[in-house]
Amino acid sequence: MPELPEVETVRRGLAPALEGARLVYVDVRRPDLRWPFPDGMAERLSGATIRALGRRSKYLLAHLDTGETLIVHLGMSGRMVVDDLAGAATRPGAFHRDAGWLPQHDHVVLHTASHRVTFNDARRFGAMDLWPTEDLENHWLMAKLGPEPLGNAFHADHLIAAFRGRTTPVKAALLDQRTVAGLGNIYVCEALHRAGIAPTRRAGRIAARRVADLVPVIREVLGEAIAAGGSSLRDHRQADGTLGYFQHGFRVYDREGHVCPTPDCGGTVRRIVQSGRSTFHCARCQR
DNA sequence: CGATACACCTGTGTGC
């Protein structure tokens, strides 16, 4: 599910319910997701107040007043579902929860005075950890991440240097979170199409000028996706239950067989497989 | 070191 725009959308959806809120009760309903939860996670969260909700790459960061930060990764299928306890049921299923049972794959439930936030993750590729806030950049999952694509540290010189000498296809180089942090399969396909770069081209063999042009294109596609509230593939929804609509903005992703949307191109969107994952591209205007 | 394959896990869509 979630690449950077989706995680940012989730962050914004959760902020009204969680920022400044005290966790009065935390229900940890299994010992692990992709990895074991940290020791005593429920106890370390219970009673803490969330000072701010942040994001680094695809990681949600809940900064607590205890000096620790709750790190959340949604994996492929993770969702955060907000229920406003004071309002009407906000989604189907809320009634049943109140009757005493929880839907499948609801693994961790955060209770505040006014809301319930449920981490649901069918495939369990997600993760949670607790780490000292002042040492977050050294957390093992985040230590090797590249720059934020929407931040100042992501610029032409960085990307040119990151690609230099790389023989891997540019598709794989952009999926590598050390190059730039937060892109996933969808937005790499979209960015390469907008930049007119073939996904199979070796990263180190693209002219510096074209690599430089990728930077504003990546910023643009991520910015548009965030503004649209992310993409809603399959059943993914925003935290408030509404649907993101950027999937309607896809130019190539999941559009095999459609006419290439590049003006005057006339090509056809094709699907190929690179390192086991689908790549959508137009071989006519992407070189 | 870099590049690639595989692993983790469940749900959904497709074709027979």
Place this chain on the structure above:
DNA sequence: TGCACACAGGTGTATC
């Protein structure tokens, strides 16, 4: 209707 199979937004680890 049932069943087998391909495929799905990520990323750490093993292997060459």
